[in-house]
Amino acid sequence: MLKNNLEIILITFNRKNFLQKTLSSLLGEHSPVREIQLTILDNASTDGTGELLRQYAARYPNIKHIRNPKNIGPNANIVHAFELAQKPYVWVLCDDDEYDFSAFEEVVAAMEEKADLIVVNTEFTQGDATFPALYRLLTFLPAAIYKTSHITSEVLINMYNNLPNWFPHLAYTADMINHNNRHIVSVSSNIVKRGGEENNEWNDKTEDLSSKTLPLTAKYSPFLPPSQKYKFIEVGYLASCELIQDKHLRAQAVRVCQPNKSLCRIFRNIIKQNIRYCQSFKGNYAIVGSVLNTKQKLLFFLQKTFSFYRIRFFFKHLFASIQKFEENK
């Protein structure tokens, strides 16, 4: 029954150790998903992931290994996963998370109920999978099991358009919110937990922002236009919020950008990061400005104008250019 209903697609690139751990927990003796079809999209890894997967595919008949001829980047790989889905439900996984299948029966029950979205992580929704916390939660890719029939062309095209904004998969959730009569089921305890490298991704540690400021693309790209280079994770999330059509709901989604923080604080963080690591890139202000509603826009504008960091940045630049001018003379 479960076999015909669910498929798992796992995306991976050059993380052999994490992948091995993930696979052994997915295929372990007590795992309820060990007989489900598992497709692994390998982004042309070079660290021996290919050999490992070949071994697994030989041992387990339900594993299918697809290797892209070139590394197409992590986000495109995510969209490929959604594109390949065929069974009624699809669960797209990353290679570095931890699993605890004690509440899996609820998922099976929800599938029988024909739920439109099954949330398997309750990190900050505390069980009630309601908007807007849901939108923020689902930035974490494996946090939900998606219904394939809702991945229409429209959703796929929006996913492709949302590729540069860090979270292409939010197009599905946005589509669901835009048609607000969908049935969402949330499990009572976490089935998937964040693990591995991105554990503290969104934590607001002011010392170490530089690592998360750079988008994933910067690792690979020979040259990125500034609009891409400087799009850090919060800006990516806010840009994804544009997919929500209802203005009121969009404003709510903006408010939970960094959970447990006031809007002022969120804006201040964004402005601070933008000045510290992105040379006060105007495009980011424009993106954020275009998502906000009038009231939020006003707040953002005020903060931007009177930000201590921005004034300091302005004078720094002014002095630097004066100095340069005098040297040239």
Add this chain to the structure above:
Amino acid sequence: MILSEQLELFLPTYNRREHLERTLSQLTAPESPVRSCMLTILDNASSDGSSELIEDFAVRFPTIKHIRHAKNIGANANITRAFELARAPYVWVICDDDSFRWEAWEEIERALGTQRYDILLTRKNDLKGTSDIAKIIRQLSFLPAGIYRTSNISTGVLMNMQANIINMFPHLALSCEVLNKKGNIFLPQGEIMDKCTFDHTPAKICYTKGYDVVPHPFVQNMSWTVGFLNSIRMINDPALYVYILEHLGRHGFFGYIFSSFRANYTVYAGNALNKHFIADALPLKQKIKFYLACFCLRITTFFSSRKNKSF
């Protein structure tokens, strides 16, 4: 040199059966020089019988391969897919509505054989063979106008392409990369593509290509011009970027903006984002010009925008 080992063709298509039939029969005709090359057709889940037509061709010609996507993924994602799949040393991505004249093919084949070039243009330059870089990049915005060297398509370029899907010219990521690397570009004397017309219909209609979807808000406010200007932001060298902006139209940057934006200003004005991305890269003098131009356009189109707010 064996052409079929050098060159690979891709053809993204969606629901244009009649055009496709003409294009395919031209490509497979006895006089076609590329009939021995591998031709992969990326069918975006067409529903008008294109798929049957392609299957028909695939049975008759062993060089034709048919890949049908389960769902429509959008025209530009389909173009990007072609570059992802390319394997042969050179790749030529053509559209489904092109027609060809093969008289001038010989020089291109010779140039392919030398392996010296990163891009081979298939169309004559507008300006009688001058190698003006601005005209070349404008030419290259037309997808089949270039035959590209596959080794340039790195992961970074692919990711830039994906990021540029939104700007409607994903392939310009590759062209810009070649310009950044100062690669060789071959300019032919003859013309292979039959005369093509550039379509100035608003993006919302063009982009979806007859497919009824609610597009991403950034795309809703996108016009061909803005997409193109955003795309050439991928050029590394600011001096070159400004040069290209200056020489895009017949009357400089101003001319280009006026001639192309006027039709699309209603779309464009809705999105301050596009304005920012363009203005941000300009030097101060041009920035002032640009804002002035925008201001003038806004005034001139104020009344017309009232009339046709929706397309």
